[in-house]
Amino acid sequence: MSQFAGRDAVAPAVMVPDFPDLPEATVSRLPEYLRALHQLAQLGHDTVSSEALATAAGVKSAKVRKDLSQLGSYGTRGVGYDVDRLVQQIEQVLGLSQRRNVAVIGAGNLGHALAGYAGFPSRGFRISALVDVEPARVGERLYGIPITHLDDLAATVAAEKIAIGVIATPAGAAQQVADRLVGAGVKCILNFAPCVLSVPTDVDVRSVDLAIELQILSFHEHRRTRSALDGVTDGAVPHPVSHTPARKVV
Amino acid sequence: MSQFAGRDAVAPAVMVPDFPDLPEATVSRLPEYLRALHQLAQLGHDTVSSEALATAAGVKSAKVRKDLSQLGSYGTRGVGYDVDRLVQQIEQVLGLSQRRNVAVIGAGNLGHALAGYAGFPSRGFRISALVDVEPARVGERLYGIPITHLDDLAATVAAEKIAIGVIATPAGAAQQVADRLVGAGVKCILNFAPCVLSVPTDVDVRSVDLAIELQILSFHEHRRTRSALDGVTDGAVPHPVSHTPARKVV
Numbered sequence: 001m002s003q004f005a006g007r008d009a010v011a012p013a014v015m016v017p018d019f020p021d022l023p024e025a026t027v028s029r030l031p032e033y034l035r036a037l038h039q040l041a042q043l044g045h046d047t048v049s050s051e052a053l054a055t056a057a058g059v060k061s062a063k064v065r066k067d068l069s070q071l072g073s074y075g076t077r078g079v080g081y082d083v084d085r086l087v088q089q090i091e092q093v094l095g096l097s098q099r100r101n102v103a104v105i106g107a108g109n110l111g112h113a114l115a116g117y118a119g120f121p122s123r124g125f126r127i128s129a130l131v132d133v134e135p136a137r138v139g140e141r142l143y144g145i146p147i148t149h150l151d152d153l154a155a156t157v158a159a160e161k162i163a164i165g166v167i168a169t170p171a172g173a174a175q176q177v178a179d180r181l182v183g184a185g186v187k188c189i190l191n192f193a194p195c196v197l198s199v200p201t202d203v204d205v206r207s208v209d210l211a212i213e214l215q216i217l218s219f220h221e222h223r224r225t226r227s228a229l230d231g232v233t234d235g236a237v238p239h240p241v242s243h244t245p246a247r248k249v250v
Numbered sequence: 251m252s253q254f255a256g257r258d259a260v261a262p263a264v265m266v267p268d269f270p271d272l273p274e275a276t277v278s279r280l281p282e283y284l285r286a287l288h289q290l291a292q293l294g295h296d297t298v299s300s301e302a303l304a305t306a307a308g309v310k311s312a313k314v315r316k317d318l319s320q321l322g323s324y325g326t327r328g329v330g331y332d333v334d335r336l337v338q339q340i341e342q343v344l345g346l347s348q349r350r351n352v353a354v355i356g357a358g359n360l361g362h363a364l365a366g367y368a369g370f371p372s373r374g375f376r377i378s379a380l381v382d383v384e385p386a387r388v389g390e391r392l393y394g395i396p397i398t399h400l401d402d403l404a405a406t407v408a409a410e411k412i413a414i415g416v417i418a419t420p421a422g423a424a425q426q427v428a429d430r431l432v433g434a435g436v437k438c439i440l441n442f443a444p445c446v447l448s449v450p451t452d453v454d455v456r457s458v459d460l461a462i463e464l465q466i467l468s469f470h471e472h473r474r475t476r477s478a479l480d481g482v483t484d485g486a487v488p489h490p491v492s493h494t495p496a497r498k499v500v
Contacts, residue, residue, distance in 0.1 A: 032446075093472075095475070098472075100464075109366045124465065124468060125464050188471045196282075196306065196307065204470040210364065211375065212282065215284070220454040221413050
């Protein structure tokens with residue numbers, strides 16, 4: 001029932017998956033579209049224009065059309081895209097028709113927050129395991145999820161069919177935890193520890209460093225403050241400075 | 251003492267800050283370099299090659315050289331970059347020489363995790379305020395930070411000189427909180443709620459949606475699994491598939 005069956009028929013026989021080899025930037029926007037589409041569906045919309053979808057997802061409409069055309073979805077002029085069909089298609093491409101089990105390593109504050117995050121189950125993920133090294137924590141349950149010891153990681157990964165490992169430990173422990181996840185056969189890692197992980201090329205790592213997000217915001221705040229000050233020292237009236245898009249240097 | 255005083259001298263008189271208008275992609279990599287440089291300094295390194303900095307920051311060395319050349323840093327052939335000087339320069343560009351105060355709105359699990367995150371103070375940020383609407387929470391202290399009521403947000407922002415607001419509420423409350431932050435004069439927002447915020451053009455928003463990070467990883471896991479299956483159905487031996495870089499579609 002693949003949407004891309006025709007593609008498979010003409011493609012080389014070996015190792016061609018039933019969805020296209022999408023650019024990374026498109027892949028990273030598909031979850032945004034999916035979130036917006038689910039909201040639209042809840043509000044009773046059957047169809048959506050590329051403009052409305054763009055606004056809901058926070059991108060430009062031309063980008064929406066280009067991204068979706070790469071999935072083979074072109075919409076209907078004057079009508080837009082069928083919401084249900086597009087949801088199914090994006091979920092298929094992202095592999096969300098099958099629920100993925102997640103292990104969170106580190107049952108501290110961040111581990112608590114992740115384990116209790118209500119948004120995961122509805123979006124294709126189940127936190128199936130919490131892992132720690134603190135004797136006081138191991139054996140406890142958090143939101144019904146048992147906390148197991150890091151030394152038992154391989155057994156936990158096998159028993160719970162873990163597809164994704166989330167590292168929520170201090171930076172000093174992160175590489176060792178990554179090595180153990182890789183050793184247990186986990187190929188996808190989401191890293192919250194503020195450090196760069198070294199992993200084999202067939203393992204995917206995404207990193208979320210909270211201080212880095214703040215530092216990027218700090219740049220904009222700094223630029224804005226300086227611009228306003230420059231205005232003052234030049235005798236101009238201080239006023240909020242709206243951003244020009246970052247200049248592209250090629 | 252600006253590194254870019256020469257630039258200012260030839261630039262138009264009004265509203266030109268003392269650092270260049272960097273591309274957004276470069277800005278987002280500067281904190282990675284900074285983190286790597288701090289680690290190198292701790293290990294006793296005085297200088298660093300672009301290759302070593304690239305490895306530590308998880309990017310390509312050509313990108314490091316290009317990014318840093320935009321700050322006016324070219325390094326010395328055979329020696330590399332001066333670590334201390336580069337740290338100072340990046341901190342100046344990011345506006346980290348001045349510590350920025352952060353308010354976290356939502357004192358639930360994620361708010362707890364953020365308030366207790368040890369990495370912020372050393373990287374230029376201080377969580378100065380926690381804000382909630384739960385009567386049971388308001389008035390409490392968390393890691394020494396008082397929890398104030400959302401209704402008092404404007405007073406809190408003024409009293410604590412808040413530069414950045416972090417939204418750690420459920421999605422349903424996020425837009426209202428963003429409106430209140432904007433109303434209180436906050437121009438930088440880091441949003442953890444899974445929704446797109448609508449803000450004036452002079453306000454910067456960065457979003458971290460944890461489920462979206464997992465969904466992007468899911469795509470890679472899905473592609474890997476499918477590729478291995480295709481290998482099996484074609485009679486080939488299943489083996490891990492190493493990623494080719496995402497194909498660029500123009």
